[in-house]
Amino acid sequence: MSMTLYLGTKNYSSWSLRPWLAARKAAIKFDEIIIDFDQPDTKSRILEVSPSGKVPVLIHKELKIWDSLAICEYFAEIEPQxxxxxxxxxxxxxxxxxxxxxxxxxxxxxxxxxxxxxxxxxxxxxxxxxxxxxxxxxxxxxxxxxxxxxxxxxxxxxxxxxxxxxxxxxxxxxxxxxxxxxxxxxxxxxxxxxxxxxxxxxxxxxxxxxxxxxxxx
Ligand SMILES: N[C@@H](CCC(=O)N[C@@H](CS)C(=O)NCC(=O)O)C(=O)O
CATH class of the missing domain: 1.20.1050.10 (Glutathione S-transferase Yfyf (Class Pi); Chain A, domain 2)
Incomplete structure (x- = not known):
């Protein structure tokens, strides 16, 4: 099962960019799902996947990682470079x-x-x-x-x-x-x-x- 990275609107979501770029640079494969900010369903869509109510969130099988630096660290365990x-x-x-x-x-x-x-x-x-x-x-x-x-x-x-x-x-x-x-x-x-x-x-x-x-x- 592949990893899915949930991101905010790419124009604005600085925290989302960080793990996304780390994964791309390390050629780690992932699916991405964008949850646009400030829509009527933004909060509920984020809360469905993120315990903190914030993006980015990485879902890998049963595991959820809900902080940009923690997600980067997880990627570094896969690709230590x-x-x-x-x-x-x-x-x-x-x-x-x-x-x-x-x-x-x-x-x-x-x-x-x-x-x-x-x-x-x-x-x-x-x-x-x-x-x-x-x-x-x-x-x-x-x-x-x-x-x-x-x-x-x-x-x-x-x-x-x-x-x-x-x-x-x-x-x-x-x-x-x-x-x-x-x-x-x-x-x-x-x-x-x-x-x-x-x-x-x-x-x-x-x-x-x-x-x-x-x-x-
Ligand atoms: N410390 C968190 C901060 C995450 C954060 O603040 N995310 C913002 C967007 S960049 C968010 O989800 N905001 C929810 C919203 O604006 O609806 C991290 O490093 O991932």
């Missing part, structure tokens, strides 16, 4: 992934993921600006250390890249200050066929959810 091979690098990759998973609230609120938005104007709070600087620090530090091994944070693609993928989309959606290293890392994603598959799907979404729209066109 989703984390760096060296244990100290794995620990750092898990640290930056957990930092993303549990933080950056101002960026999430003020720059909601929106694939179809382009160069929108936003006035960021100091907290959001500080969070962007912290992301620059993480990306620049890792790119400087591992550039010889490839274009992802640790050279080869890992779950850490999947965790930051929605930030990359936000940097295209909103006009904010970025460093050359950030720009180069953004381009790495926009040259990746798996990531572009999500982008193309999301560009076809016709649903507009006003509460998830940020910035001025």
């Amino acid at each position: 989703l984390w760096p091979e060296q244990s100290d690098l794995r620990a750092i990759a898990r640290s930056v992934s957990a930092e993303m998973h549990s933080g950056f609230m101002a960026i999430r609120n003020e720059m909601g993921m929106n694939v179809k938005a382009k160069h929108r104007k936003v006035t960021l709070t100091n907290q959001a600006q500080e969070e962007l600087l912290r992301i620059d620090q993480i990306w620049t530090g890792l790119r400087q250390q591992y550039h010889a091994q490839g274009n992802w944070l640790f050279g080869k693609f890992s779950i850490a890249d999947a965790m930051f993928a929605p930030v990359v989309i936000r940097l295209k959606a909103y006009t904010v200050k970025t460093s050359p290293t950030m720009q180069a890392y953004v381009e790495t994603f926009y040259n990746d066929s798996a990531f572009l598959e999500w982008i193309n799907d999301a560009e076809q979404d016709t649903l507009i959810v006003p509460r998830l729209e940020c910035g001025q066109v």
Whole structure:
């Protein structure tokens, strides 16, 4: 029996993108079912499959996994190359992934993921600006250390890249200050066929959810 990944609307669902991209990059096969946000039956459809009432959820036989990072970890048990091979690098990759998973609230609120938005104007709070600087620090530090091994944070693609993928989309959606290293890392994603598959799907979404729209066109 194959695995089924339940996702939110691709244009907006940052948490759904992360495990979806990890699975695609590791060539793990899965079926996907999208539950669009803010429809009359959204809540009941999500609750049918997800004990937390949130997506993403992975269903594999009797097992339900209902959190993006936990799903990524499950994929890494199937395809261990989703984390760096060296244990100290794995620990750092898990640290930056957990930092993303549990933080950056101002960026999430003020720059909601929106694939179809382009160069929108936003006035960021100091907290959001500080969070962007912290992301620059993480990306620049890792790119400087591992550039010889490839274009992802640790050279080869890992779950850490999947965790930051929605930030990359936000940097295209909103006009904010970025460093050359950030720009180069953004381009790495926009040259990746798996990531572009999500982008193309999301560009076809016709649903507009006003509460998830940020910035001025
Ligand atoms: N910590 C969870 C967060 C999941 C989450 O917040 N999902 C949002 C969408 S991205 C959701 O399901 N919202 C329900 C709704 O908007 O109806 C994870 O990492 O998976």
